[in-house]
Each structure stands twice: as C-alpha cells, then as structure tokens.
Amino acid sequence: MQSLYSYFTIKEDNIPVAERTMLKHIDEVIELNLVIISLLIELVKHADNFYEEGKKKYLPSANDLNPNKRFVENEIIALIREDNALMHKVSRVSDIWLNNDHDVIRKLFSKLFKSELYTKYISSDKKRIDVDQRFIVNALNEIILNNELVHHILEERSIYWTDDLPFVAAIIIGQIKVNKIINPVSVFKDNSDEKFALKLFRNTINNNKEYEDIIVKFSKNWELDRIAIMDKLFLKMAFSEFFLMEDLPVKVSMNEYIEISKYYGAVKSKLFVNGLLDNVVKTYTREGKIKKIGRGLV
Numbered sequence: 671m672q673s674l675y676s677y678f679t680i681k682e683d684n685i686p687v688a689e690r691t692m693l694k695h696i697d698e699v700i701e702l703n704l705v706i707i708s709l710l711i712e713l714v715k716h717a718d719n720f721y722e723e724g725k726k727k728y729l730p731s732a733n734d735l736n737p738n739k740r741f742v743e744n745e746i747i748a749l750i751r752e753d754n755a756l757m758h759k760v761s762r763v764s765d766i767w768l769n770n771d772h773d774v775i776r777k778l779f780s781k782l783f784k785s786e787l788y789t790k791y792i793s794s795d796k797k798r799i800d801v802d803q804r805f806i807v808n809a810l811n812e813i814i815l816n817n818e819l820v821h822h823i824l825e826e827r828s829i830y831w832t833d834d835l836p837f838v839a840a841i842i843i844g845q846i847k848v849n850k851i852i853n854p855v856s857v858f859k860d861n862s863d864e865k866f867a868l869k870l871f872r873n874t875i876n877n878n879k880e881y882e883d884i885i886v887k888f889s890k891n892w893e894l895d896r897i898a899i900m901d902k903l904f905l906k907m908a909f910s911e912f913f914l915m916e917d918l919p920v921k922v923s924m925n926e927y928i929e930i931s932k933y934y935g936a937v938k939s940k941l942f943v944n945g946l947l948d949n950v951v952k953t954y955t956r957e958g959k960i961k962k963i964g965r966g967l968v
Contacts, residue, residue, distance in 0.1 A: 671930065672830055674874055674903055685875060689868060695830055696867065700854045701763060702831050702838050705824070707750060707851065708764040709814065710806070711757075713782070716775045718742045720783075738792040745802045746846055756853040766827055774819050782813050799849065807843050815839050836933055866915075873910040881906040888946050888953075897942075904931050904943050912951065916963045920951055 673692035682688050721737035724730060751757060767775055782788050791805040814820065815835060824831040845851050858864045874881070885905055886894050894902075904927045911923040924947050931939040954960045 671903060671907065671934065672833060673871065674907070675900070677875065678878075678903070679899075685872065688875075689871060692867070692871060693864070695828075696857050698828055698830070699834055699838060699857050702824070702828070702834055703842065703854050704759050704763045705766055705827075706815075706835075706838060706842055707756070708760045709767055709778075709820070710747060710810075711750065711760060712764055712767050712775050713779050713814075714742055714744070714747050716779045717783075720779065740792045741788070741805075744806065745799045746806050746849070746851075749849060750851050753851065753853060756851065759853065766823060770823060770826075772819055772823060774817075774823060777819065778814065778817055781817070782809060785813060787812060803846055803849070806846055810839060810843060833934070869915070870907060870910055873914045874906050877910065877914075878906065881909045884909060884950060885946070888949050889942075898936055898939065900935050901931070901939050901942055904935065904939070905946060908943075908947055909950070912954070912960050916961060918962075920955075920960065920962065924948070924951065 673688065673695060676682070676691075677688045718739070721739055721742065724734040724737060727734055750760075787805070787808055791801070794801060821832050821835075824835065842851070858867075882894060882902070885897065885902060889897060908923050908927040911918050912920060915923075924944075927947065928940055928944050931943040935943065951960065
C-alpha cells in the first residue's frame, strides 16, 4: 500500500526499481520489530539502574533500600532475554534509543513509573505470568507506543515506520499473549508470500486506468479527483485481488481492505470502501467477471 502510494504520487514509471524499493521497505519491518523489543529491554535496564542508584542516596528510604523490582523481573522480559539469538539481534539496533540527544529511555521510564498502571502492577500480590503479560501489553498500548518522542525517533530512522507501527505492535503483542516472542528471520512466510506481494503491486499498477473507471462507475455523484487518494488505492488493490487472484476468497479481500481503511483512511473511508466493494462484488459476480477456483471458492 505504502509503495503503491509512493509510486503513484511521484509518478514513477520504472516498475522494477519501485519493486526493489518495496521489498527493501518490507525487509525493514523486521528491523522495526527488533527496535520495539529493544525499547522494552532498554526500559528494563534503566529501571534496574534506577533502583540501584536509589540505594546509594545519602539518606535512602526503606523503599530505596528494598525496591520493588517486579518490572525488572517481569517474566515476559525474562523470556526475551533468555533467547541469545534474539538478544544478539536486539543489541544491534538498540543504539536508536541510546545514541541520540532526546534522553528518551529516561523520560519514557519516568512517565511509566509515575503511571497508575505501573503502581497497580508492582503492588499487586498476584505473581503470575498472565499478570506480567497484561502489564507489558497495556504499557505498550497506553504509554510506550503512543509516546510522541518514540514516534519522532522512529520517523528519523524511517519515514514508513510510524505507519508500520500498528502492524508490528499487533504482532509483538500477539506473541506476548502466548508467551512466545519469535526471533524474526523474514517478513515472508515463504516464497509464495513474496510472489503475492509482487503480483499485487504489478497488477494494481498495470490495471490502474481500468480500476479508476470502475471506481467512477460505482461511486455515484463522485468525481474521481474528489475521492481521497488512499481510498482509491484501497479499492484498486482490492480489485486486483478480486479479478486477477483466482485462489483468493473475495470475502478475505473485502475484510482486509475494510480493516486497512480504518487505520490508514479518513473518518468515513471504511463506509465508502465497504459500500463500493460490496456493489462491485455483487455486480461483477452476477456478470461472471469475478471467477474463483479451488476448494470452497467456486
């Protein structure tokens, strides 16, 4: 989606070059995954140092001398740190948080430390891994990944990363919920995934004019230039899957683009995309122009 947006916006006419750029960007999702994990690790390291420094105060309090290190000893973080191969990769990207002038780790931990979420977590007498899970998930959702400074640092590394963040965060949070942080090797599950991405990219470009005509036909009382660029892009990609990917269920394609439009479209994008796709599917299925093959698709 992002690569197609770039292609059409700058009016690029070299598809092979655009494809290589897209694949490079996709590979960077792996790095973003590791960068977010490294942020958690650096926060825990800072917390540990924070508590140790508290013991060295001139007049330390009882809490300073016996700090509650539940966050430092969080079982989910421990699982990550026990994976040597994963930690090796994480250490190679952690400089994004350490080698800058923003002091982001200290500021972020300070905000986390002062939150009601943190206070309730460390004072809870429930010492179970599911409690540790919920805290990390809630900390990511409510404090860490919503932080403007975090977004700023990510944007400095890659202009795409703030858009990729919801997707990558969902993957990490999903893994946390099942106690299995996976050491990422490739974005693609196998070669067929990469072929799918390239096919979708090429088909959307090569059939752009035809797909724009379909949008004009089904968007009653709307001129093409009045429709948001992103909405047109969602629709064109969906058309490519409807018409040219015979083994992909129509319902799967519809659900994907309606969901994507909620994240990357305007307020009313979901309703517009949903309504237009529904009309296109009904009309072209009736006319025999949408043909699916394979078990359960005929």
